[in-house]
Amino acid sequence: MSMYLAVFRSRAEALDFASRLKREGVPASAVSTPQEAGAGCGLSVKVGAFDLSRARRALRSARYGAFAGFFRVETGFGRTFVRPV
Numbered sequence: 001m002s003m004y005l006a007v008f009r010s011r012a013e014a015l016d017f018a019s020r021l022k023r024e025g026v027p028a029s030a031v032s033t034p035q036e037a038g039a040g041c042g043l044s045v046k047v048g049a050f051d052l053s054r055a056r057r058a059l060r061s062a063r064y065g066a067f068a069g070f071f072r073v074e075t076g077f078g079r080t081f082v083r084p085v
Helices: 011-023 049-060
Strands: 002-008 028-032 043-047 067-076 079-084
Touching: 002 011, 002 049, 011 028, 011 043, 011 049, 043 049, 049 067
Parallel strands: none
Antiparallel strands: 002 043, 002 067, 028 043, 067 079
């Protein structure tokens, strides 16, 4: 199974972005950033594959200086694979 993470270098901005997405009707939640991402403050916003484009649009309409990027997270074979999008 795969998911997408919006990784931030600021916990406050990550929580604000999660709230913004929820207000816009996008299912999102704040989650711990996997160590494999190698970036961020330890808190990211999780969105599903079908909601990635809506999340990108919401990100463009806001000013988040601590945004580190979107990452695809997949788990399989007992490992977690994290790749930038």
